[in-house]
Amino acid sequence: MADAGFPLRSFPPEIHLPRAGRAASLAGSMKFWSQFFIPTLKESPSDAEIASHKLLVRAGLVRKLGGGLYTYMPLGLRVMKKISQICREELDAAGAIELWMPHVHPVENWEQGPRWAAAREIMFRTDSAGAGKGRSKEPEFVLGPTHEEVITPLVKQEITSYRDLPKNFYQIGTKFRNEIRPRYGLMRAREFVMMDAYSFDADDETAVKSYFAMKSAYEAFFKRIGVTAIAVEADTGVMGGSFSHEFMVPAEIGDDDVIYNEESGYAANREKATSALVPADLADVAPAGPVEEFATPGVLTIAALAAAPYSVPGEQQFKTLVFIGDGKPFLVILRGNDELEEAKLGSLGFTVFRPATAEEIEPVLGAKPGSLGAVKGTIKNPAALAGVFADRAIRLTGNGTTGANKDGFHLRNVNVTRDLAITKFGDFRRVRVGEPDPKGGRPLQAKRGIEVGHIFKLGTKYSEKFGAVYTDDQKQSHPMVMGCYGIGVSRTMQAVIEQSHDADGIIWPWNVAPFQVVIVVLDPLMQESADLAKTIALAAEQAGADVLIDDRVERPGIKFKDVDLIGIPLRVTIGSKGLKEGVIELKTRRQKDMVKIPVAEAGERIAAAVREAASRA
RNA sequence: CGGGGUGUAGCUUAGUCUGGUAGAGCGCCUGGUUUGGGACCAGGAGGUCGUAGGUUCGAAUCCUAUCGCCCCGACCA
Numbered sequence: 001m002a003d004a005g006f007p008l009r010s011f012p013p014e015i016h017l018p019r020a021g022r023a024a025s026l027a028g029s030m031k032f033w034s035q036f037f038i039p040t041l042k043e044s045p046s047d048a049e050i051a052s053h054k055l056l057v058r059a060g061l062v063r064k065l066g067g068g069l070y071t072y073m074p075l076g077l078r079v080m081k082k083i084s085q086i087c088r089e090e091l092d093a094a095g096a097i098e099l100w101m102p103h104v105h106p107v108e109n110w111e112q113g114p115r116w117a118a119a120r121e122i123m124f125r126t127d128s129a130g131a132g133k134g135r136s137k138e139p140e141f142v143l144g145p146t147h148e149e150v151i152t153p154l155v156k157q158e159i160t161s162y163r164d165l166p167k168n169f170y171q172i173g174t175k176f177r178n179e180i181r182p183r184y185g186l187m188r189a190r191e192f193v194m195m196d197a198y199s200f201d202a203d204d205e206t207a208v209k210s211y212f213a214m215k216s217a218y219e220a221f222f223k224r225i226g227v228t229a230i231a232v233e234a235d236t237g238v239m240g241g242s243f244s245h246e247f248m249v250p251a252e253i254g255d256d257d258v259i260y261n262e263e264s265g266y267a268a269n270r271e272k273a274t275s276a277l278v279p280a281d282l283a284d285v286a287p288a289g290p291v292e293e294f295a296t297p298g299v300l301t302i303a304a305l306a307a308a309p310y311s312v313p314g315e316q317q318f319k320t321l322v323f324i325g326d327g328k329p330f331l332v333i334l335r336g337n338d339e340l341e342e343a344k345l346g347s348l349g350f351t352v353f354r355p356a357t358a359e360e361i362e363p364v365l366g367a368k369p370g371s372l373g374a375v376k377g378t379i380k381n382p383a384a385l386a387g388v389f390a391d392r393a394i395r396l397t398g399n400g401t402t403g404a405n406k407d408g409f410h411l412r413n414v415n416v417t418r419d420l421a422i423t424k425f426g427d428f429r430r431v432r433v434g435e436p437d438p439k440g441g442r443p444l445q446a447k448r449g450i451e452v453g454h455i456f457k458l459g460t461k462y463s464e465k466f467g468a469v470y471t472d473d474q475k476q477s478h479p480m481v482m483g484c485y486g487i488g489v490s491r492t493m494q495a496v497i498e499q500s501h502d503a504d505g506i507i508w509p510w511n512v513a514p515f516q517v518v519i520v521v522l523d524p525l526m527q528e529s530a531d532l533a534k535t536i537a538l539a540a541e542q543a544g545a546d547v548l549i550d551d552r553v554e555r556p557g558i559k560f561k562d563v564d565l566i567g568i569p570l571r572v573t574i575g576s577k578g579l580k581e582g583v584i585e586l587k588t589r590r591q592k593d594m595v596k597i598p599v600a601e602a603g604e605r606i607a608a609a610v611r612e613a614a615s616r617a
Numbered sequence: 618c619g620g621g622g623u624g625u626a627g628c629u630u631a632g633u634c635u636g637g638u639a640g641a642g643c644g645c646c647u648g649g650u651u652u653g654g655g656a657c658c659a660g661g662a663g664g665u666c667g668u669a670g671g672u673u674c675g676a677a678u679c680c681u682a683u684c685g686c687c688c689c690g691a692c693c694a
Contacts, residue, residue, distance in 0.1 A: 041628065041629095041643095041644095042628085042629090042643065042644085042655065043628060043629050043642095043643070044629085045628075045629085046623090046628090046629070046630085046686090046687080047686065047687055048687095049687080049688080064686095066685080066686085067685085067686070067687090115694085118694090119694080121692085121693095122692090122693075122694090145694070146694060148694095177693080177694085179692085179693070180618085180691080180692050180693070181688095181690095181691090181692075181693085183687085183688085188693075244694095255693080454694070456694080484694085486694075522652085522653065523652090554655095555651085555652060555653090555654090555655075555656065556652070556653045556654065557652090557653080557654040557655050557656080558654085558655050558656095559653095559654085559655095560653080560654045560655085561654065561655045562655085564654090573653080575653060576653090577653060578653090585653095
């Protein structure tokens with residue numbers, strides 16, 4: 001068989017640009033499909049549910065090792081590198097400094113930190129009973145899910161003066177979380193790639209500046225990689241801290257609900273979202289009379305009390321929930337028809353909390369679930385309670401009904417201020433679509449989103465625990481004010497696919513495409529095709545594109561299908577049919593139509609197309 | 618952790634209810650015909666039916682245990 005002029009691997013050496021003296025870059029490294037490795041699949045793997053997960057596998061970007069564990073294949077790795085590099089550039093521009101920390105942490109760091117109790121569940125750790133395997137004592141290690149417990153002691157050690165602040169350190173690397181249920185490919189993985197950054201400031205004012213500098217860097221980052229991500233107010237969760245934004249990619253398959261109103265600009269994670277349901281100047285309803293007890297045999301639910309013969313509407317009931325926070329029971333009071341937003345209990349300051357069991361409830365309140373209440377004087381052992389926390393919305397309810405803390409009895413004419421033993425009001429209910437938004441009073445809407453980034457203003461939670469203090473110009477010692485910031489790099493790659501694909505495959509945004517130009521050589525054994533491919537590839541590469549040359553000896557259908565699947569933005573087709581007319585074809589992944597370009601102008605025109613695409617990206 | 622499903626060739630799967638020679642498509646290998654949107658013909662290789670025990674003359678199939686994976690829920694920096 002004639003190998004004349006091909007495969008393209010036999011390129012004469014002079015067309016390879018010299019490496020010496022060039023900066024390290026992905027650019028200028030054209031690949032030949034026949035020499036590269038892009039194992040595409042016609043069929044979707046049976047364990048993939050969502051489009052982006054199927055495409056990740058079908059396009060040969062990743063392969064699964066086990067649940068939530070993935071190999072990044074050569075093509076996928078190229079995308080990951082590009083996303084990381086853009087992330088790096090934007091963070092550097094914002095003044096952050098890259099470093100690299102171990103991902104294996106001594107467990108002591110975590111035991112000393114503020115969130116060990118809450119975080120240990122999801123952390124991989126060495127077997128503390130590992131002794132007896134040859135060594136009498138095994139040190140214990142955990143795999144880092146993030147690095148506050150490493151960076152804070154480091155900064156404590158290295159930075160002691162206000163002159164060295166502020167500082168913002170970041171790294172891009174592997175993170176480990178033993179997710180209870182990994183799913184959707186890279187969306188929720190056990191091992192994943194994340195950028196994490198940590199800012200240290202002398203005071204609150206500059207810490208806020210650092211925070212918003214990072215917010216801007218994030219916005220620039222997501223814009224550059226070509227993904228729509230919106231910043232929404234978020235719950236601080238286990239991280240703690242004073243405020244927080246999440247960056248969400250809108251997508252049906254997202255894990256989070258974003259509550260928003262387009263006109264007012266309000267946007268928040270449902271866990272954090274609030275509404276203007278309760279007016280600030282709300283006056284209490286006048287009591288209709290003294291509290292009355294009445295028998296409600298067998299009535300254990302809000303719905304049962306709302307039904308005949310009692311007919312007390314849900315919003316006229318007070319719902320009493322019992323939780324155990326750091327070992328002590330506490331109560332949460334909501335309107336009967338409202339749902340608890342459990343994340344909001346995080347603001348109460350407990351390290352860990354969970355719903356109480358029926359056995360735990362009875363000795364404290366004096367009744368079983370279904371007849372519980374918080375009316376003064378009815379609680380069996382009020383001294384045992386860590387507090388009674390009431391959702392503000394219960395103030396909308398006057399002369400309501402609640403459990404009597406006596407099985408089979410309820411109380412009516414219950415009024416919030418007069419009758420309930422409330423420690424503190426707060427926002428604990430889940431908002432509903434249609435309620436007035438807190439910014440402009442317009443109706444709230446909801447959509448699903450994928451969380452791809454998260455920024456927190458942490459305050460001094462970690463610096464105090466680890467003693468990360470500095471001395472100011474008055475010789476006074478203060479804890480540093482911290483912020484922490486994360487971007488899920490691998491998750492972002494999948495979010496891009498989820499947001500940018502069609503029935504044929506992925507449509508990569510220019511800046512993160514594994515290759516920006518693919519040259520489909522339909523007759524790779526023809527010398528003329530091979531020569532032209534070389535010329536065009538060089539021109540495209542010199543214009544700044546990463547070039548893939550499909551030099552495989554395959555039928556055209558297979559080549560076109562593969563190219564669409566892997567989503568390369570610009571496609572140049574060289575075929576004998578076109579060459580007879582003296583033309584090649586140029587087509588974008590996004591558009592169906594193609595333009596014919598005279599062979600003589602090919603290099604120049606392709607280079608122009610590359611420059612144009614790059615300038616638009 | 619609770620509920621549901623599933624495990625058969627590299628991939629997608631049929632067969633399991635009702636026990637009796639393990640089948641197909643894709644992919645792969647050989648030869649030929651093809652050649653601008655996942656071709657066709659002929660031939661071929663490839664399977665401890667997740668694993669371990671049990672029932673049976675006989676188990677992919679029935680029973681028990683166990684492991685993996687997927688979905689729903691809980692959970693989720």
